[in-house]
Amino acid sequence: MSKTFRDWEPDQVWLLPPSLQDLVPAGHVGHFVREVVRNGLDLGAILESYGEERGYPPYHPGMMVALLLYAYSQGVYASRRIARGCEERLDFAAVTAMQRPDFRTISAFRKRHSEALRGLFVQVLRLCREAGLVRLGHVALDGTKIKANASKHKAMSYARMVEAEPKLAAEVAAWLKAAGQVDRAEDRRHGAERRGDEMPDWVASKERRLERIRDAKAALEAEAQAAAADKPSGRGKGPPSTPPGKAQRNFTDPQSRIMKTRDGFIQGFNAQAAVDATAQVIVAATVSNQASDGPHLEALVEQITTNLAAAPEQVSADAGYCSEDNLAALETRKIDAHIATGRQKHGTPAPQARPAQPQSRVAAMAAKLHAAGREGPYRLRKQVVEPVFGQIKQARGFRQFLRRGLAAVQSEWSLLCTVHNLLKLAAARRLPQPTMVVSA
Numbered sequence: 150m151s152k153t154f155r156d157w158e159p160d161q162v163w164l165l166p167p168s169l170q171d172l173v174p175a176g177h178v179g180h181f182v183r184e185v186v187r188n189g190l191d192l193g194a195i196l197e198s199y200g201e202e203r204g205y206p207p208y209h210p211g212m213m214v215a216l217l218l219y220a221y222s223q224g225v226y227a228s229r230r231i232a233r234g235c236e237e238r239l240d241f242a243a244v245t246a247m248q249r250p251d252f253r254t255i256s257a258f259r260k261r262h263s264e265a266l267r268g269l270f271v272q273v274l275r276l277c278r279e280a281g282l283v284r285l286g287h288v289a290l291d292g293t294k295i296k297a298n299a300s301k302h303k304a305m306s307y308a309r310m311v312e313a314e315p316k317l318a319a320e321v322a323a324w325l326k327a328a329g330q331v332d333r334a335e336d337r338r339h340g341a342e343r344r345g346d347e348m349p350d351w352v353a354s355k356e357r358r359l360e361r362i363r364d365a366k367a368a369l370e371a372e373a374q375a376a377a378a379d380k381p382s383g384r385g386k387g388p389p390s391t392p393p394g395k396a397q398r399n400f401t402d403p404q405s406r407i408m409k410t411r412d413g414f415i416q417g418f419n420a421q422a423a424v425d426a427t428a429q430v431i432v433a434a435t436v437s438n439q440a441s442d443g444p445h446l447e448a449l450v451e452q453i454t455t456n457l458a459a460a461p462e463q464v465s466a467d468a469g470y471c472s473e474d475n476l477a478a479l480e481t482r483k484i485d486a487h488i489a490t491g492r493q494k495h496g497t498p499a500p501q502a503r504p505a506q507p508q509s510r511v512a513a514m515a516a517k518l519h520a521a522g523r524e525g526p527y528r529l530r531k532q533v534v535e536p537v538f539g540q541i542k543q544a545r546g547f548r549q550f551l552r553r554g555l556a557a558v559q560s561e562w563s564l565l566c567t568v569h570n571l572l573k574l575a576a577a578r579r580l581p582q583p584t585m586v587v588s589a
Contacts, residue, residue, distance in 0.1 A: 169242075169243050172239045172240070172242055173240050176578075177240065177243070178575050179219055179240045179243045180243065181578070182218050182571060182575075186214050186218065187211060189272075189276055190214070190272050190273070192210055192211055194265040194268060195214070196210055208250050208254065210262075212244075212246065213250065213258045214266070215245075216231065216235070216245055217259060217564065218568055220234060221564060222568045224545040224546040224547070226547065226551055227551060228252040228253075228255040231252070231255050232250065232251050235249045236249055260552075263556070264560070266560055266563070266567075267563040269564075270434065270566055270570075273567050274431075274456055275456075275457070277430045277570050277573060277574050278457060280574060280577050281427075281577075282425075282428040282430050282573060283427060283430050283432060284425065284427045285457065285459055285462060286425075286426060286461070286462050286463065287425075287461070287463040287464075287465065287526060287529055287533070288425055288432060288453065288461040289423070289464075289530045289533040289534035290423050290442075290449055290464065290470060290534065291467065291538070292421045293420050293538045293542070294410045294417050294418070295417050295547075295548070296416065296417045296550065297399070297401075297415075297417045297418055297550055297553070297558070298401070298549065298552065298553050299401035299405050300401065300416060301399075301416035399416055401553070402553040404438055404554055404555040404558075405438060405553075406418070406439075406440065409440065417550075418436050419436065419437045419438065419440055419442070419445075420435075420562050421433075421435045421437065421442070421445045422534065422538070422566065423449045423450075423453055424534040424537050425461075426529055429533060429537055429573065430570050430573050431566045431570055432453050433450075433452035433453045433456060434452075434563060434566040435448060435449065435452065435559065435562075436558050436559045436562045437555075438555060442467075442470050443469055443471070443475060445470075446478070447475065450464065450479070450482065461484060463485040463486075463487065463526055464486055465486075465526060465530040467489050467530065468489040468490060468491050468492060470488055471488045471489060471490050473509060476510040477510060480510070486514065487518065487521075487525065487526045487530075488514055490511050490515040490518070491515075540569065541565055541569060545568075
């Protein structure tokens with residue numbers, strides 16, 4: 150007896166149009182993202198930028214925002230891959246209502262509305278607070294280095310610029326002289342029909358490189374002059390306006406910097422996040438081209454207060470944030486600080502203190518952590534903030550910024566953090582509300 154199978158007719162045309170609810174299962178995160186954008190976010194800053202009625206109607210900005218947020222939640226970041234998802238994936242079709250913007254439209258939308266997209270972070274954060282996912286009982290700070298959209302091999306130090314500029318200038322001058330001789334010889338041979346100002350590609354390439362070196366050298370010198378103006382004059386190895394020889398500038402993304410990571414050196418940025426301990430929601434985020442974490446503590450705490458109109462009760466951070474100024478700033482704000490004063494060693498109850506003055510805040514912090522031991526609030530730091538970076542970089546595969554320039558990178562990081570919080574909000578629909586007991 151033969152087995153009866155269900156019909157399989159790829160060429161069968163649907164008699165009735167499908168519903169969005171039929172494309173992906175009910176409760177899918179794609180539906181959640183779409184409905185949050187439609188009913189939970191204020192897109193006025195984006196909508197107001199469209200004024201003229203001329204031309205073919207553009208895609209609805211709400212659909213484009215939902216598409217970007219959903220694509221980022223699925224680890225799809227490049228505009229070409231997002232456009233391909235609109236053509237090939239049912240979950241993308243459920244978000245866009247089966248519309249298919251091309252990659253140029255997606256890329257242009259993301260660039261045009263960078264600032265407005267950054268503003269979505271605060272809106273989603275406040276939705277998380279309304280859902281009980283943010284309590285500001287304990288907030289952990291940390292930073293992670295992320296590669297820039299530039300190669301570290303395209304960077305040059307100031308010392309190499311000083312050395313290369315005259316050599317390259319002499320080489321270009323010699324080639325221009327040779328090119329002039331060739332032009333004159335050709336004029337004698339072929340007549341003066343040619344303009345005579347055509348430049349061989351090999352000369353133009355060197356000239357462009359020389360221009361870029363000069364621009365980068367001037368930028369480093371301007372930075373050195375600005376830094377010297379902020380500091381009192383003193384003894385130094387050179388004039389105040391001279392950058393150190395090791396100062397580098399990248400030709401592809403001049404605002405990125407060489408930074409050290411556990412896996413070696415990268416050309417990148419320092420992405421910062423403050424994470425609430427209740428449900429690992431990011432409550433403040435920023436990006437810098439400063440490799441050190443310390444200078445970002447006050448800005449992060451201030452951003453938390455601005456975003457949520459309240460300051461955290463406790464703050465924990467690793468030794469990179471420990472300084473007299475930072476501890477004083479938290480003390481002024483009456484925030485209970487738990488900041489490591491040195492690297493933690495195996496077999497010790499708390500991070501070991503750096504050499505410090507006996508009456509300093511750093512010494513007092515070291516004593517405070519030691520007294521609290523392994524069960525003190527500092528233990529929350531790793532389990533609160535580090536998994537967030539793991540979810541962004543490992544689970545959702547974001548390892549390198551796509552855009553260039555500090556402002557564009559800040560917008561991209563803000564969008565990533567917005568999506569992280571949006572996924573926390575989506576998970577809260579299905580899971581019991583988490584609780585976190587904060588030690589005094």
